[in-house]
Amino acid sequence: MRVLGVDPGLTRLGLGVVDSGSPTRPQLVAVGVVRTPADESVDVRLGRIAEAFDQWIDEHRPDVVAIERVFARSDVSTIIGTAQASGLTMGLAARRGLPVAMHTPSEVKAAITGSGRADKRQMTHMVTRILRLDAPPKPADAADALGLAITHLWRGAVAGASTPGKEKDVLARRARTTAGTGLTPAQQQWARAMRAARA
Amino acid sequence: MRVLGVDPGLTRLGLGVVDSGSPTRPQLVAVGVVRTPADESVDVRLGRIAEAFDQWIDEHRPDVVAIERVFARSDVSTIIGTAQASGLTMGLAARRGLPVAMHTPSEVKAAITGSGRADKRQMTHMVTRILRLDAPPKPADAADALGLAITHLWRGAVAGASTPGKEKDVLARRARTTAGTGLTPAQQQWARAMRAARA
Known part of the structure; x- marks a missing residue:
C-alpha cells in the first residue's frame, strides 16, 4: 500500500509518500513542500497548490491520501488558510476516486513517538529512524506529512481493514x-x- | 462581463451567474445550489462540489468568480466546512486562470439593499427586483450567490479596473x-x- 500524507497549509503544504513494505519497514518514496508566496492573492496560491497536488498524485499514484484534521480550536490567525488548503486537497483527491483518511496531530504524534505531545524535533527524529534515513528528511517541515503517512499505514493495519x-x-x-x-x-x-x- | 457568484458551504453551496448588460440591467443567466448529504464523509462531499463547480464553469464560461469571504469570527460550528468549500472553489477557479474576487457578506448586503445589516428576506426581495424577475429566484438560498455576482459587477465598475x-x-x-x-x-x-x- 502507498500512502500520500498531506500536512495542509497555505504558506507551506507538506507532502510525503510512504510505501508499506513489511510492517517494520515502511519505505520513503518522496517528500516535499509546496510553498506559496504570502504576497500573492489567496486564490492564486490555492491554484498553485491544486496544480502541485495533482502532479504528486499523477507521479506517485497513491492508494490512499492521509490528511491532517483541522480543528476550529486551532490557531485563529492561520485556521482559514489551513482549512482552505485541506478542503482543496480533500476535494481533489476524492474527485479522483481516492480514499481520504483524516488523522489529528496528536494521533500522529502518539503513533510516531509514543506521546501525543511530542515536539517537532522528536517527530523528525522518529520519522528519520522509522524510515531508516541517513539524515533527517528535507525539507524539515515535511516530516509531519511523512508522519501522517506512516500513522495511516499503522492505524489502517491495526484497524484490520x-x-x-x-x-x-x-x-x-x-x-x-x-x-x-x-x-x-x-x-x-x-x-x-x-x-x-x-x- | 459575466460573473459567477459563489456562496460557499459544505451542506449548501450557492451558485449564481449574472451578465452585466447595461449598468442598470444586470441579467440573470443561471442560479442553483449544490447540496451534499451530511451523512457522507467530508472528502466525498468536497469531491461532489468540485465536480459540480467545474461543470458550472464549463457550461457558463464566466469572466470572473466572486466568492464570499470567510472570517475566523464566523460561526465556529460551520467555519471549517465553509472555509474548505471556499478554498476548493477558489483553487479550482484560479487553476483555470479565472480571476477570483472576494466580497464580505456586509459588502454584499450594503451594495444590494443599501444596508450592511439587511436580512435574508430583504436580500431576496432586492435581488428579485434588480434582476427584474417575476418571482424570487429558486432555490431561495441561492439569492446570496446572485447578490455576490451583482455586487461584483457594481463594485468592479466603481473600482474602474x-x-x-x-x-x-x-x-x-x-x-x-x-x-x-x-x-x-x-x-x-x-x-x-x-x-x-x-x-
Whole structure:
C-alpha cells in the first residue's frame, strides 16, 4: 500500500509518500513542500497548490491520501488558510476516486513517538529512524506529512481493514480473553512491529 | 462581463451567474445550489462540489468568480466546512486562470439593499427586483450567490479596473475637487445607476 500524507497549509503544504513494505519497514518514496508566496492573492496560491497536488498524485499514484484534521480550536490567525488548503486537497483527491483518511496531530504524534505531545524535533527524529534515513528528511517541515503517512499505514493495519467483520469480532474477543489487550493476534503482531520500529 | 457568484458551504453551496448588460440591467443567466448529504464523509462531499463547480464553469464560461469571504469570527460550528468549500472553489477557479474576487457578506448586503445589516428576506426581495424577475429566484438560498455576482459587477465598475493607474489618479483627484464625492465622473454615473436600480 502507498500512502500520500498531506500536512495542509497555505504558506507551506507538506507532502510525503510512504510505501508499506513489511510492517517494520515502511519505505520513503518522496517528500516535499509546496510553498506559496504570502504576497500573492489567496486564490492564486490555492491554484498553485491544486496544480502541485495533482502532479504528486499523477507521479506517485497513491492508494490512499492521509490528511491532517483541522480543528476550529486551532490557531485563529492561520485556521482559514489551513482549512482552505485541506478542503482543496480533500476535494481533489476524492474527485479522483481516492480514499481520504483524516488523522489529528496528536494521533500522529502518539503513533510516531509514543506521546501525543511530542515536539517537532522528536517527530523528525522518529520519522528519520522509522524510515531508516541517513539524515533527517528535507525539507524539515515535511516530516509531519511523512508522519501522517506512516500513522495511516499503522492505524489502517491495526484497524484490520482486510479482516471480515464476524471473524474480526471472534478474534478480538479471543484476544481480549487470552491477552487482555483487546487486540487480535494480527493486531498484536503489528503493535510489536510498531514498538520495534520505534525502539 | 459575466460573473459567477459563489456562496460557499459544505451542506449548501450557492451558485449564481449574472451578465452585466447595461449598468442598470444586470441579467440573470443561471442560479442553483449544490447540496451534499451530511451523512457522507467530508472528502466525498468536497469531491461532489468540485465536480459540480467545474461543470458550472464549463457550461457558463464566466469572466470572473466572486466568492464570499470567510472570517475566523464566523460561526465556529460551520467555519471549517465553509472555509474548505471556499478554498476548493477558489483553487479550482484560479487553476483555470479565472480571476477570483472576494466580497464580505456586509459588502454584499450594503451594495444590494443599501444596508450592511439587511436580512435574508430583504436580500431576496432586492435581488428579485434588480434582476427584474417575476418571482424570487429558486432555490431561495441561492439569492446570496446572485447578490455576490451583482455586487461584483457594481463594485468592479466603481473600482474602474479598466482605467490605467495614472489616469485614474488624475480623474479621482479632479472628482474629489469638483464633486466632493471622491468618485470619478464614470464612478458617479455608476453610483447613480446603482441607486436607480435599487429604487
